[in-house]
Amino acid sequence: MKVVVSWNRGTYPVEIDLDEPPAVFKSQVFSLTGVPVDRQKIMVKGGMLKDEWGKVKLKEGQKLMMMGSAEAIPVAPEKAITFVEDLPEEEQEAAMMPKDYGAGLVNLGNTCYMAATMQCLANVPELGDALNAYDSGSGIEADASHNLVLATRDLIKEMRTSRQAVVPFKFLTTLRQRFPQFNEQGQGGVYSQQDAEECWTGLVNALDMRINAAGADEKARSSVRDLFSIGYESTLTCAESGETSKEESSDFMFKCNVTQSVNHLNLAMQECLNGTVEKNSEQLGRSAVWTKETKLSKLPRYFPVETVRFYYKVETQTKCKIMKAVTFPLTLDVYDLCTPELKKQLDVGRRAEREAADAVAARKRALNGATDAAGGAAGGSDVPTEAANKDTDGDSAMADEGDAPAPEVGKPLPTGKYDLVAVLTHKGRSADGGHYIGWTKQKDGQWLRFDDDDVEPQKEEDILKLNGGGDWHMGYIKLYAERTFTPGAAPAAGEEGESAPKAMES
Structure with a gap:
C-alpha cells in the first residue's frame, strides 16, 4: 500500500510492504528525506512507530507525521550552471573530456572480470598510495607476488593518467602467473570467463601479504589491512x-x-x-x-560487501546464479552490527555529528522564526513545534554522554556510516559466462560505468537499479567508503563540523 509521510513542510509518498519490518520502510524514508533512521520519529495512531509493526494498522493513503533533523542542509550553487552547447567551439571538446576520471581497460578475451575488479579498486586512492610506498628493494624475494604488486601499481597509475583505453597485458600476464586458475582455456584455446570475486579477493590478499612482508614499519605493513579488513x-x-x-x-x-x-x-x-x-x-x-x-x-x-549469488549445482556441474532482487542503500550504517566496545568508539563521532546538525537546524529555525510565527498567527500550522521537533531520545542506542570523551577538534572521527563509491555487477545466469562491469563514483559525485574500454556517465538513479531480479546487470560486490566527522572543521554555509566519505577527499 502507499502512505504519505509529512516532514519539514513537505510530503513524501512511500510504497510500504507490511510483510517487511519497519526498518525497510524507514530506510525508504531516509532515501527521500535524508533523515537517518536513528533520528526518525514517525507518529502513528496510538504512539510512535517502533521496530515491529505490532498492533499498528495502516490504511491506503494514510498520512504519517515524522519528526527529526536531516544530516545536511542543501545550499544553492555558488556559480550558475553553464551548458556545454553554450561554450565556444574550442572549449566544447575539452569540456566533454573526462575530468580525472581515468581510462577504461581493453578486453583481452573474457577479461571483463579483471577489468571490473580493477576499476573498483582503482577508485580507492589510498590503495594507490600504499602501492607507491611499496619498497621493491627491501630484500624480499622477487616472486610472483612481488611482480603482482608492481604490475598493479603501474596499471592503476596508467588508468588514472591516460585519456585513452589502457591495454592491461602486463598486469593480466602477472595475475595469471600468480593465480594459475585464471589461465583456464576452453575450446579453441579461448580463455574462460572467471569469477570477479575470486579475482578481487585473491588480488587483495596477495597485495596485503607482500606489502606486509616488505613494510618498513607497522603503518606500512598494515596499509592494505587498514583499508579493507573487517574484524x-x-x-x-x-x-x-x-x-x-x-x-x-x-x-x-x-x-x-x-x-x-x-x-x-x-x-x-x-x-x-x-x-x-x-x-x-x-x-x-x-x-x-x-x-x-x-x-x-x-x-x-x-x-x-559481496552479495553471494553463485552456487555450485551438482546435477549440471555448473556454477549457477541466484537472480533474486536485493536492494542496497547509497549510505550503509553498520552501527547496529558492531560490538558494544566498538559502538562506544563510534558514539563519539555520531554524537558530535548530530549535535552539529542540530545546531545548524536550530539556527535555521531561529532565522525563520519570525516568518513561522506570522504564518501560525494568521492561519495556524501543522508543523511540529521546536520542542516537539527536538530529538529527545536520539542517544538511546548510544552510551550515556557522561561516558563518552570529548571529541578532539580537527580529528576525523568514525561514525559507522559508509557511502557507496563503487559497484561491480554481473549480467548473465552463470558465473562461467555473462559479463562484468565496474561502476564508480568520482570525486565530483559523477558516477561512471566502465564497460571494459567503454566509459559512460551515469545518474545516481541508474546505480540503484542494479539490485537484480532480472537479466539486467545486478550488484555483485558493493564498495562503501567510510564517512568520518571532523569537529571544528572549516564550516560550510554556516555548518559546524564536516562529514564526508573518504573517497570524496582530494
Whole structure:
C-alpha cells in the first residue's frame, strides 16, 4: 500500500510492504528525506512507530507525521550552471573530456572480470598510495607476488593518467602467473570467463601479504589491512551442554548470502551474522549444534560487501546464479552490527555529528522564526513545534554522554556510516559466462560505468537499479567508503563540523 509521510513542510509518498519490518520502510524514508533512521520519529495512531509493526494498522493513503533533523542542509550553487552547447567551439571538446576520471581497460578475451575488479579498486586512492610506498628493494624475494604488486601499481597509475583505453597485458600476464586458475582455456584455446570475486579477493590478499612482508614499519605493513579488513567477534553457545566460547576472525570481504527471506542488503547482513554451526562439545564428548552470534569488532576505511549469488549445482556441474532482487542503500550504517566496545568508539563521532546538525537546524529555525510565527498567527500550522521537533531520545542506542570523551577538534572521527563509491555487477545466469562491469563514483559525485574500454556517465538513479531480479546487470560486490566527522572543521554555509566519505577527499 502507499502512505504519505509529512516532514519539514513537505510530503513524501512511500510504497510500504507490511510483510517487511519497519526498518525497510524507514530506510525508504531516509532515501527521500535524508533523515537517518536513528533520528526518525514517525507518529502513528496510538504512539510512535517502533521496530515491529505490532498492533499498528495502516490504511491506503494514510498520512504519517515524522519528526527529526536531516544530516545536511542543501545550499544553492555558488556559480550558475553553464551548458556545454553554450561554450565556444574550442572549449566544447575539452569540456566533454573526462575530468580525472581515468581510462577504461581493453578486453583481452573474457577479461571483463579483471577489468571490473580493477576499476573498483582503482577508485580507492589510498590503495594507490600504499602501492607507491611499496619498497621493491627491501630484500624480499622477487616472486610472483612481488611482480603482482608492481604490475598493479603501474596499471592503476596508467588508468588514472591516460585519456585513452589502457591495454592491461602486463598486469593480466602477472595475475595469471600468480593465480594459475585464471589461465583456464576452453575450446579453441579461448580463455574462460572467471569469477570477479575470486579475482578481487585473491588480488587483495596477495597485495596485503607482500606489502606486509616488505613494510618498513607497522603503518606500512598494515596499509592494505587498514583499508579493507573487517574484524569479527563471534559468541558460540551449545544449548545441550551450556558451553560458550568466543572466536575472533577477519576478512577482506563481508559475504552476504541471498535468501528468500530478505530483499534488502541491511537485513541480509543482519541475518548472515547469526546462525548455527556443528562442532565438537568437550562436555558431551561428541559433535553438537551451537548457535553463533557474530558482531563487527573492527571497521575498515572501505567496506566491501559481496552479495553471494553463485552456487555450485551438482546435477549440471555448473556454477549457477541466484537472480533474486536485493536492494542496497547509497549510505550503509553498520552501527547496529558492531560490538558494544566498538559502538562506544563510534558514539563519539555520531554524537558530535548530530549535535552539529542540530545546531545548524536550530539556527535555521531561529532565522525563520519570525516568518513561522506570522504564518501560525494568521492561519495556524501543522508543523511540529521546536520542542516537539527536538530529538529527545536520539542517544538511546548510544552510551550515556557522561561516558563518552570529548571529541578532539580537527580529528576525523568514525561514525559507522559508509557511502557507496563503487559497484561491480554481473549480467548473465552463470558465473562461467555473462559479463562484468565496474561502476564508480568520482570525486565530483559523477558516477561512471566502465564497460571494459567503454566509459559512460551515469545518474545516481541508474546505480540503484542494479539490485537484480532480472537479466539486467545486478550488484555483485558493493564498495562503501567510510564517512568520518571532523569537529571544528572549516564550516560550510554556516555548518559546524564536516562529514564526508573518504573517497570524496582530494
